[in-house]
Amino acid sequence: SAVISQKPSRDICQRGTSLTIQCQVDSQVTMMFWYRQQPGQSLTLIATANQGSEATYESGFVIDKFPISRPNLTFSTLTVSNMSPEDSSIYLCSAGKAGSDSGELFFGEGSRLTVL
Amino acid sequence: GQNIDQPTEMTATEGAIVQINCTYQTSGFNGLFWYQQHAGEAPTFLSYNVLDGLEEKGRFSSFLSRSKGYSYLLLKELQMKDSASYLCAAMDSNYQLIWGAGTKLIIKP
Numbered sequence: 001s002a003v004i005s006q007k008p009s010r011d012i013c014q015r016g017t018s019l020t021i022q023c024q025v026d027s028q029v030t031m032m033f034w035y036r037q038q039p040g041q042s043l044t045l046i047a048t049a050n051q052g053s054e055a056t057y058e059s060g061f062v063i064d065k066f067p068i069s070r071p072n073l074t075f076s077t078l079t080v081s082n083m084s085p086e087d088s089s090i091y092l093c094s095a096g097k098a099g100s101d102s103g104e105l106f107f108g109e110g111s112r113l114t115v116l
Numbered sequence: 117g118q119n120i121d122q123p124t125e126m127t128a129t130e131g132a133i134v135q136i137n138c139t140y141q142t143s144g145f146n147g148l149f150w151y152q153q154h155a156g157e158a159p160t161f162l163s164y165n166v167l168d169g170l171e172e173k174g175r176f177s178s179f180l181s182r183s184k185g186y187s188y189l190l191l192k193e194l195q196m197k198d199s200a201s202y203l204c205a206a207m208d209s210n211y212q213l214i215w216g217a218g219t220k221l222i223i224k225p
Contacts (some may be wrong), residue, residue: 003156040201040220041216041217041218042203042215042216042217042218043159043203043213045213092158092159100128104161104164105149105159105161105213107158107159108158109157109158110157
């Protein structure tokens with residue numbers, strides 16, 4: 001298994017500011033993903049974080065709004081830029097290990113973001 | 117389009133059995149996952165099915181029918197700690213996970 005640490009666990013931010021969420025995995029993983037989850041809703045994939053190159057964004061998400069870094073196999077950051085109240089959500093980091101036949105994903109505890 | 121359907125909420129009694137159904141439509145198929153998510157916590161992996169049939173893991177079992185685009189999660193001997201949301205997710209041909217909205221399971225004494 002893999003243990004994923006995310007921080008901050010929660011934050012309250014002002015409109016127009018930016019917040020960077022950090023994700024640290026305790027072992028090397030091939031795949032890292034960033035999800036958004038509204039309370040009681042499904043997980044929405046924001047992007048796949050690629051080591052040493054630009055992230056791959058899903059439809060509806062762009063790099064200028066959600067810049068992502070992944071400098072190595074165990075660490076990634078997601079920045080939520082120029083925040084608005086619509087960005088209030090839980091942001092989850094997820095990782096999958098290389099060679100896993102089951103394709104199992106491990107999740108961080110999530111970062112609960114409230115934008116005023 | 118790609119779609120996952122599962123009931124929004126279910127209620128069951130402690131000690132009983134409950135079956136949570138999931139139907140999916142994806143572009144290609146590389147497996148069906150079930151995750152458990154307690155309120156305010158991260159999802160945790162429960163099961164993975166890629167072949168038709170039933171996979172049993174303790175009190176939890178998962179079934180898949182690829183021809184019907186259907187899966188279910190069966191929970192036996194329900195305990196209060198099983199109260200959680202259960203997320204169904206199908207992996208498409210691009211190895212992307214398509215997530216259902218989750219089924220909130222309420223266990224009553």
